[in-house]
Every structure is written in structure tokens, then in C-alpha cells.
Amino acid sequence: MPAADADRIFTGIAASYDRVATVLSLGQDPRWRRAIVDAIDARPTDRVLDVATGTGMVAQALHDRYACVVVGVDQSADMLRLARTRSGVFEEVVEARAEHLPFRDAAFDHLTFTYLLRYVDDPAATMRELARVVKPGGRVAMVEFGVPGGIWRPPWWLYTRVGLPLLGRVVSARWSAVGSFLGPSIDRFYAAHSLAAIEQDWRAAGLDNVRTRRMSLGGGVVMTATKVAAGRVEPPGGSALVASASSVAAEVRGAASLAPETLAPAFYAARGGGWRDYWTLLHPPYTAWHLSYVLLGAALSPAPDPRIVAGALVAFGLAVGVGAHAFDELRGRPLGTRIPSPVLVSLGTAALVVAVALGLLATTMLGPLFLLFVIGGPAIVLAYGFEVPFVHSDLGFALGWGAFPVVTTAFATGAHPVPAALAALAATLLSLAQRRLSTRARSIRRRAVAIRGEIVYRDGAHEPIDAHALIGAPEGALSILWIAVCAIALAVLLAHWL
Numbered sequence: 242m243p244a245a246d247a248d249r250i251f252t253g254i255a256a257s258y259d260r261v262a263t264v265l266s267l268g269q270d271p272r273w274r275r276a277i278v279d280a281i282d283a284r285p286t287d288r289v290l291d292v293a294t295g296t297g298m299v300a301q302a303l304h305d306r307y308a309c310v311v312v313g314v315d316q317s318a319d320m321l322r323l324a325r326t327r328s329g330v331f332e333e334v335v336e337a338r339a340e341h342l343p344f345r346d347a348a349f350d351h352l353t354f355t356y357l358l359r360y361v362d363d364p365a366a367t368m369r370e371l372a373r374v375v376k377p378g379g380r381v382a383m384v385e386f387g388v389p390g391g392i393w394r395p396p397w398w399l400y401t402r403v404g405l406p407l408l409g410r411v412v413s414a415r416w417s418a419v420g421s422f423l424g425p426s427i428d429r430f431y432a433a434h435s436l437a438a439i440e441q442d443w444r445a446a447g448l449d450n451v452r453t454r455r456m457s458l459g460g461g462v463v464m465t466a467t468k469v470a471a472g473r474v475e476p477p478g479g480s481a482l483v484a485s486a487s488s489v490a491a492e493v494r495g496a497a498s499l500a501p502e503t504l505a506p507a508f509y510a511a512r513g514g515g516w517r518d519y520w521t522l523l524h525p526p527y528t529a530w531h532l533s534y535v536l537l538g539a540a541l542s543p544a545p546d547p548r549i550v551a552g553a554l555v556a557f558g559l560a561v562g563v564g565a566h567a568f569d570e571l572r573g574r575p576l577g578t579r580i581p582s583p584v585l586v587s588l589g590t591a592a593l594v595v596a597v598a599l600g601l602l603a604t605t606m607l608g609p610l611f612l613l614f615v616i617g618g619p620a621i622v623l624a625y626g627f628e629v630p631f632v633h634s635d636l637g638f639a640l641g642w643g644a645f646p647v648v649t650t651a652f653a654t655g656a657h658p659v660p661a662a663l664a665a666l667a668a669t670l671l672s673l674a675q676r677r678l679s680t681r682a683r684s685i686r687r688r689a690v691a692i693r694g695e696i697v698y699r700d701g702a703h704e705p706i707d708a709h710a711l712i713g714a715p716e717g718a719l720s721i722l723w724i725a726v727c728a729i730a731l732a733v734l735l736a737h738w739l
Contacts, residue, residue, distance in 0.1 A: 253415045255323045258296050261412050265405060265420065266460075268630045273461040274299050276454065277353050277382035280465040280688070283307040287350035288332070290314065290374060292339050293357040297324035297331070303353070304330045312349070314342065340367050347376045355384045358439065359430045365442040372446040377470040381448055382463065386427045387436075389459030391582050397460060401427070436462065450690045455573045457628050467690055504686045504708055506577045508716045518578035522570055528562035530675065530723040531642050533730035534668045538650030540733040541661055545654040549603065550734070553650045556599040560622055561642065563592035568626030575687060589626075593619050607653055614649045621645060635676045643672030671726065678719050682712040 254261070262270045278299060283289055285308045291300040294313035303311050313334045315321050325334050337343050339357055352375050358364040375381060389397045401424025409420030434442075436453055443451045448466035455462055509526050511517035535553045539545040567589035570576055600615030621641040624632040631637045644665035651661035685692070685708055694706040704710070 252317065252319045254413075254419060255296055255317075255319045257412060257416070258320070258323075259298060261409075261416055265408055265416075267627075269457045269461055269628065271298075272628060272630060272633075273384040273456055273463060274302060274355065276456065276463045277355070277384050277465070278302045278306055279684075280382040280463070281307070281351045281353060281380050283309040283351055283380075285309055288312065288348070289351045289353065290342075290344070290349040292342075292352065292354035292371060293360075294324055294334070295320045295355065297327045299353050299355055300324070301327055301330050309350075314339070340370055342370055342374055344374045346373055348374045349379065350376055351380045351382075353382050356386065357383065358385060358434070359426055364434055364439065365445065368442045368446040368448075372443075372448055372468055375468040377468050379468045380465065381443075381468060382465045385462045385464070386423070387455055387459050387462040388427060388431050392586060393458045393460075397458075398424070439464070452688070458572060458626075504712075506575060506687050507683070508712075508720065510576060514579050518576075518580050521576050522566050522578055522580065523562050524566055526719070526723040527675070528558065528566075529727050531561055531646060531672075532557055533727040534643060534646040535650045536727075536730035536734045537664055537668065538647040538656065538661065539654045540730065540737065541651050541656035541664055542654035542737075543656075545734065545737055547738070549606075549653050550650070552599050552603055553646075553653060556596040556618075557646055557649075559592040559599075560596040560618055564589045564596065564619075565622045565625055567592070568622070571626075572628070593622060603653060611653065614652065617645065618649070635673060635680075638676055639669045639672035643668035643670075671722075675719065675722070678715040678722075682715050682719075685712050 281289060281303065283303065283306075287307070288310045289303050289307075290312050291297075291303065292314045294300050294315045295317070297313060300311045300313050303309060310332045311330060313321070313324055313331050314337050315324070315334075316336065316338050318336055321334055321336055324331070335343060339354065340361055340363070352371055354371065358367065361367045372381065388394070405420030405423055406417050407420075409416035409418070440451045440453060443464070443466050447469055449469040451464065451466040453462060453464050505512060507521070507524070509524065510521045532554055535557050536550070539550045539553070567585045570578055570580065571582060571585050571589075597615060597619055600611070600618065604611045604615060621632060625638075625641065632641060647665045647668045648661055651658075651664065689708070692706060692708050692711065696704040696706060698704070
């Protein structure tokens with residue numbers, strides 16, 4: 242679209258932009274913005290340029306997260322008037338175009354931008370201008386709308402052509418116009434600029450380690466990269482990825498260790514593809530861990546029925562071990578499997594259908610109240626797959642994957658509600674601990690470009706900080722904990738039967 246159209250689109254919606262953008266994106270826009278903030282990893286002394294800052298949502302998050310210095314740039318005076326009301330967030334707010342930034346070369350440590358490239362005439366030239374003002378070694382991150390593929394394309398098309406204009410009209414005529422504009426705008430942009438072409442524009446601009454993460458079933462795209470030193474531009478195809486990352490890391494004082502090129506995406510991931518991908522997809526340690534909560538819930542009953550316990554294990558194993566993980570792998574291939582997307586969709590759907598069927602069969606034995614659990618289980622899996630904010634949070638994960646199996650099986654086997662509630666609390670806390678231990682390790686395995694630094698001890702000894710030093714302790718603890726939790730749950734259940 243012509244660059245001049247951006248002002249026309251965004252004028253008059255600034256006051257309601259933050260709230261309405263969250264609603265119209267079905268809660269996904271804040272998640273995408275958090276993802277680019279996570280990617281920056283700034284220090285308090287860093288200066289970060291937030292281009293297309295709009296009302297300042299990303300700038301606010303950068304300031305709150307890292308206490309860094311933030312400079313905001315946008316061409317919309319209407320949006321900037323609201324951004325300037327964010328007290329203490331900005332060092333400076335500048336009305337300017339991304340194609341012609343009024344800053345010297347290498348003026349900023351990092352740079353972020355949101356929903357920008359669709360509104361410029363020449364995305365490649367704009368990327369060169371953005372990269373120009375970033376220091377070597379600095380991080381660049383963007384969020385943009387995406388176009389889902391496969392079975393998700395028709396629902397996306399229907400929502401962007403019908404749902405967005407109608408929902409926007411509930412707010413105002415201006416928002417209805419924005420809703421009508423967005424879908425065709427996104428389609429036109431990707432018809433002219435594929436993701437591969439955009440990645441190449443980033444590399445040609447002097448950015449290295451370009452990573453693309455498709456979020457929310459492909460409806461959002463987060464792209465990140467690192468600015469390389471002058472004369473070290475990554476060639477087409479990304480063949481210099483390892484060498485360039487090594488060069489950037491070596492320029493920083495302290496030891497460096499490249500993580501993604503050598504580490505598997507998870508400590509339990511099997512290498513080699515084929516059937517090993519299906520093993521990896523099951524997340525065996527974590528699936529066994531969460532199935533142990535089924536055993537724990539059953540163990541609370543004075544006389545657990547083996548048929549109910551077996552059915553619950555199969556149902557939760559299918560829903561969590563297969564269904565949830567298959568849908569999760571569709572979102573950007575976090576485990577790096579080569580399982581075809583149609584197969585993942587079929588596996589996830591079939592697993593949920595069988596799990597629900599088992600639940601309905603149990604309802605004939607346990608009564609209609611058990612239908613609440615039969616409905617709740619698939620709802621949690623689907624909400625997690627669609628990355629509904631609360632369900633996809635740490636607490637939502639702990640409640641859905643920890644407390645829910647305990648409460649469901651305790652109810653099914655006739656356990657007293659008080660010990661069931663205490664056991665559910667314990668499972669929630671254990672799942673939170675699991676999440677805390679795994680999040681940093683998962684981030685290093687899947688997202689880290691380089692790890693730099695060393696530990697200097699009082700006696701003068703030096704210990705390099707590398708990937709294994711950072712993830713060894715938490716993953717070692719996880720490897721022990723899942724076995725321990727399974728053994729405890731199995732022991733207390735077998736005490737009823739042996």
C-alpha cells in the first residue's frame with residue numbers, strides 16, 4: 242500500500258487503540274508484542290529505538306522489563322500524542338518516518354518495530370535504514386500479522402473479511418474501516434513479499450541469525466535478528482549463520498558458546514527424524530509427569546476402581562501427550578520435527594475425539610456431573626493450542642496440566658474433596674516449579690544465538706559461562722523430578738491394591 246495511507250488508517254483511533262487491538266486480535270496482539278520484548282534482552286544502560294511506536298505499548302513493556310532508555314518514533318502525530326502521556330517511559334518521542342530516521346549510524350543498542358513493513362513503499366530499503374542505526378551485536382525484532390496456512394486459512398479469511406469489520410463497527414465507524422482494511426492489506430503484502438524474501442531483506446541489510454516465529458496458528462509473525470559487524474553480512478540462504486554468530490560473540494569480552502546450532506530443542510528430543518520425531522512429539526518425561534497426577538488423584542480414593550484409573554490414563558495420555566503436543570508443534574515447530582502438518586492435525590483431532598469418547602463412556606457410569614470434566618479437558622487443550630492468554634500463562638498451565646488431572650480422577654474415583662483440593666494445590670505448585678525450571682532452558686535451546694561471559698571467583702579462578710552451564714542444573718533437576726513424582730504417585734496408588 243502507499244506509505245501515505247498509514248496516516249489515513251490510524252488517525253482517530255489512538256484513544257481506543259490499545260484496548261480494541263487486544264480484543265480484535267482475540268487477545269493475541271499483547272502476546273506477540275511480549276515476544277519481541279523478550280527477544281531484545283536489553284540491559285538498563287542500553288538505548289532501544291522503538292519504531293512505529295504508536296501509543297507506546299512496546300516501549301512501555303521495554304521500560305518496565307529492562308529499565309532501559311527508550312526512544313520512540315512514529316509518523317502519526319495522533320498516536321504520538323497518546324504515547325507522550327506515558328510518564329517516564331521515553332527519553333524522546335520523535336515524529337518521523339522509518340525510511341528516513343533522524344539519527345546517526347549505530348546510535349542504538351537494539352531496535353524494535355511493530356506492523357511497519359506493510360506501510361512502507363520499499364521494505365528492503367526500510368530495513369537497511371533501520372539496521373543502520375543499530376550497533377553491531379544489537380538485537381532487532383519485529384511483529385507483523387501473518388497468513389495462516391492449511392486448514393486455518395479459511396477461518397482466518399472469514400474472520401478478517403467479516404468478523405473484523407463487524408466487531409470494529411461495534412466500536413466506531415473508524416474501527417470498522419480499519420477492520421475492513423486489514424485482511425486485504427495483509428494478503429496483498431505477502432503476495433508481493435514472501436517471508437523468505439523478507440528474511441533475505443534483513444540479511445542484505447546487515448542482520449544475521451534471522452529467526453522467524455509464526456505464532457497463533459500463523460496469524461502473527463515475530464522476526465528477530467542480530468546486527469553484524471561491518472563487512473560481515475550473511476549471504477543468501479543463511480549459510481554463514483554459525484560463522485557470523487561466532488564473529489559477533491567473539492567481539493564481546495568474555496567467553497561465548499553458540500547454543501542453537503549444537504543443542505537439541507529439548508533434553509528428551511531424539512535426533513534423526515522419522516519415528517524419532519513422533520517420540521519427541523510426545524514429550525515423554527513431561528507427559529509421564531502429568532499422567533502421574535491422574536494416579537495421584539485416584540490414590541486419594543478409599544477404593545479406586547482400576548477400570549476408571551486405566552480409562553483416565555488413556556484419556557489424559559491422548560489429550561495431553563498426543564493432542565496438546567500435536568497442536569503445539571503446529572505453531573512454529575518448536576521441537577523441529579518434520580511431521581507433516583496434516584498428520585499433526587489428524588493426530589491431535591483423533592486423540593481429542595477418542596479422549597472425549599472415553600469421557601462420555603465414563604459419564605454413563607459416574608453421572609451427568611462428570612460431563613463438566615469431559616467438556617473442560619478438550620477446552621483446556623484447544624485454548625492452549627490457540628494460545629488463549631490465561632490458559633497459555635504459567636498459572637494457566639499449572640492449573641490445566643497439574644490441578645485438573647488430579648481433580649478429575651479424584652472425582653471419578655469418589656475421593657473426598659478436601660484431600661483432593663490439597664493434592665490439586667500440590668500438583669499446581671509442582672507444575673509451576675516445572676515451568677520455572679524449563680522456561681530458561683527451553684529459551685536457550687530454541688532461541689539463543691550466543692552465550693557470553695564468565696564467572697570470576699575470589700581465588701582468581703575463571704569459569705566460562707556456556708549453554709551447558711546454564712541449562713545443566715535445571716534440566717538435571719527436571720530429569721530427576723519427573724521420575725520421583727511418577728514413583729510417588731504410583732506408590733501411593735499401589736498401596737491400595739497390593
